[in-house]
Amino acid sequence: MxxxxxxxxxxxxxxxxxxxxxxxxxxxxxxxxxxxxxxxxxxxxxxxxxxxxxxLAGGVGSLNVGHSHPKVVDVIQKQADKFTHTDFTVIPYQSYFKLAERLCSKMPGVEEKKACFFNSGTEAVENAIKIARKATGRRSVICFKGAFHGRTMLSLSLTSKIKPYKEGMGPFFNDIYRVPYPYVYRWEDRVCSEEVSNRAIKMLKELFVKQVDPNDVAALIIEPIQGEAGFINPPMPYLHQVQEVCNEYGIVFIVDEVQTGYGRTGCFLASEYYGIEPDLITLGKSIAAGLPLSAIIGKERIMDSAGDGAVGGTFVGNPIACTAALAVLDIYEEENxxxxxxxxxxxxxxxxxxxxxxxxxxxxxxxxxxxxxxxxxxxxxxxxxxxxxxxxxxxxxxxxxxxxxxxxxxxxxxxxxxxxxxxxxxxxxxxxxxxxxxxxxxxxxxxxxxxxx
The missing domain is CATH 3.90.1150.10 (Aspartate Aminotransferase, domain 1)
Structure with missing residues (x-):
C-alpha cells in the first residue's frame, strides 16, 4: 500500500x-x-x-501517540459532555489529581514528588524558575548555549538562538548566565567525547570564579538532549556531573523534558536514560496529544515552597486536557x-x-x-x-x-x-x-x- x-x-x-x-x-x-x-x-x-x-514532524513533537488517536478522541468527547472548564482553584476535578499522581509515580528517584499544570512548555519553564527562586531565596539562573526553553520573556531570555526568536526582542532578563553545552561534533578542537564533557564541566565551575557567586544561583536549567539546537545528546557522564555541581551548591537542578519526554528517547524520560534525578522536570508537547497542557513535576520540598497562589492561571490544567493526558499515559503503556x-x-x-x-x-x-x-x-x-x-x-x-x-x-x-x-x-x-x-x-x-x- x-x-x-x-x-x-x-x-x-x-x-x-x-x-x-x-x-x-x-x-x-x-x-x-x-x-x-x-x-x-x-x-x-x-x-x-x-x-x-x-x-514525520508530529506537531513539532506533540503527537507521540499520533493524530486523533481514537482513545484520546473518545475521552475528550465524553469529558466535554460533562464540563469543559471550572479553573481548578475554584472547583477542583478528579482528572487533575489523577494525572498528578500518575506522573509523579513515573518520575526518577526516591524523594516524594508533586506536580502542577500549565498551558504550554514555556509556562512550565517560567514557573519552574519562579519555584526555584522561592525555594532558595536566590535569583540567578544558569542556562546553556544552544538552549531552547520557549518564547515568553523569561524563557526567551534562557533561549539561545537569535534568529528568528530573539532578534529585536530585547532587553532580556538579567541575572542569567550561559555556559557551553557539550556539542561534541562542533567542539572547537575535536577532542573525544569524554574530554568534551570534562571541559564543559570545567567551564561551568569557572562560572563561579569569574561571573557569579554560586550562593546567588537559584537554578540551573538544561535540556537532557538539546532539541532546537539539533538533537545534541551530551556524553553519558555529563548530566551526572552537572547534577553533582548543583547538589554541591544547593542549586535547583531543572531538566527541561518538554521535547524529550513521553518515550521519545525510548525511556519515558530522557532523565531515566541518563540515570539522573532532577529536582524539577518540565513536560509539555506530547503530554496531551496536542491539547494545550504542560507540567512541572518535582521534589515535594521544592514544589511546596512556592506557597498558595504563587503560580497558576485561569486555564492551566484544563479538565479536557487532563483527561486526554490520562488517555495518553494509557496508550503509552498499552502500546509499549x-x-x-x-x-x-x-x-x-x-x-x-x-x-x-x-x-x-x-x-x-x-x-x-x-x-x-x-x-x-x-x-x-x-x-x-x-x-x-x-x-x-x-x-x-x-x-x-x-x-x-x-x-x-x-x-x-x-x-x-x-x-x-x-x-x-x-x-x-x-x-x-x-x-x-x-x-x-x-x-x-x-x-x-x-x-x-
Whole structure:
C-alpha cells in the first residue's frame, strides 16, 4: 500500500483559495506546509485537495501517540459532555489529581514528588524558575548555549538562538548566565567525547570564579538532549556531573523534558536514560496529544515552597486536557511506545548510516531512541553548514508528501519527530523518499561545486 499520494501541485486549488485570501493572521505565524489540513490519523495527514502525506514532524513533537488517536478522541468527547472548564482553584476535578499522581509515580528517584499544570512548555519553564527562586531565596539562573526553553520573556531570555526568536526582542532578563553545552561534533578542537564533557564541566565551575557567586544561583536549567539546537545528546557522564555541581551548591537542578519526554528517547524520560534525578522536570508537547497542557513535576520540598497562589492561571490544567493526558499515559503503556521508539530509532539509525555512504553532505548522525537527527555540511573538514541544501531537501520531501522539520543553530539539521504509532511500512516509504531527495540534492551540489571550480 502507498501511504503517499500527492495529486496536485502544492498548494492544491482548494488550499490555494484559502491561502491566497487576504486574511487577518499575523505574519509572525508563518506556515511550513503549503496546504490546508482536512483530517489526520496516526502518522498520516490529508489536505483539502485529497493530497496524502506522511507526517514525520508530529506537531513539532506533540503527537507521540499520533493524530486523533481514537482513545484520546473518545475521552475528550465524553469529558466535554460533562464540563469543559471550572479553573481548578475554584472547583477542583478528579482528572487533575489523577494525572498528578500518575506522573509523579513515573518520575526518577526516591524523594516524594508533586506536580502542577500549565498551558504550554514555556509556562512550565517560567514557573519552574519562579519555584526555584522561592525555594532558595536566590535569583540567578544558569542556562546553556544552544538552549531552547520557549518564547515568553523569561524563557526567551534562557533561549539561545537569535534568529528568528530573539532578534529585536530585547532587553532580556538579567541575572542569567550561559555556559557551553557539550556539542561534541562542533567542539572547537575535536577532542573525544569524554574530554568534551570534562571541559564543559570545567567551564561551568569557572562560572563561579569569574561571573557569579554560586550562593546567588537559584537554578540551573538544561535540556537532557538539546532539541532546537539539533538533537545534541551530551556524553553519558555529563548530566551526572552537572547534577553533582548543583547538589554541591544547593542549586535547583531543572531538566527541561518538554521535547524529550513521553518515550521519545525510548525511556519515558530522557532523565531515566541518563540515570539522573532532577529536582524539577518540565513536560509539555506530547503530554496531551496536542491539547494545550504542560507540567512541572518535582521534589515535594521544592514544589511546596512556592506557597498558595504563587503560580497558576485561569486555564492551566484544563479538565479536557487532563483527561486526554490520562488517555495518553494509557496508550503509552498499552502500546509499549517506549519500546516502539527504540525500534524506530534503530531503523532510522541503520538507514542513516547507509545513506551517509551515498552522500558526503551528511556530517553527523546522532540521537537517542526515536529522537534522531542528521547534520548536513558542505565540507567534513571545515564542517561548513549546508543550510541551503538542508532547506532544499526538506522542500523536495514535502512536495513528494513527506513532512520533515529542520533544526540546528545553523539551520542545517534534519530531525525526526515521528509519531511513535507510525507503522514500519509508513516509515520505510517516507525514508525512501528522503533518501531520494538527499541524493538528488547531493548530486546537484556536486555539479555546482565543479561548475564553480
Amino acid at each position: 502507498n501511504y503517499l499520494n500527492i495529486k496536485t501541485t502544492l498548494p492544491g486549488p482548494r488550499s490555494k483559495e484559502i491561502l491566497n485570501e487576504k486574511n487577518s493572521v499575523a505574519r509572525a505565524f508563518g506556515t511550513f506546509v503549503p496546504a490546508i489540513i482536512d483530517y489526520a490519523r496516526g502518522a498520516q495527514v490529508w489536505d483539502l485537495d485529497g493530497n496524502q502525506f506522511i507526517d 511506545l517506549g519500546e516502539r521508539a527504540n525500534k524506530i530509532g534503530e531503523k532510522i539509525d541503520q538507514w542513516l548510516h547507509q545513506l551517509k555512504n551515498k552522500s558526503h553532505l551528511i556530517g553527523d548522525i546522532r540521537g537517542v531512541g526515536a529522537m534522531k537527527a542528521f547534520e548536513l555540511v558542505r565540507d567534513h573538514e571545515t564542517r561548513e553548514p549546508a543550510d541551503e541544501e538542508t532547506y532544499e531537501i526538506i522542500q523536495r520531501c514535502l512536495h513528494k508528501g513527506v513532512i520533515l522539520f529542520k533544526a540546528g543553530l545553523y539551520n542545517n539539521v534534519i530531525r525526526f519527530l515521528v509519531p511513535l504509532v507510525i507503522t514500519d511500512d509508513q516509515l520505510e516509504e517516507a525514508l525512501d523518499v528522503i533518501e531520494e531527495c538527499v541524493i538528488e540534492v547531493t548530486h546537484q551540489y556536486e555539479r555546482q561545486t565543479v561548475a564553480h571550480g
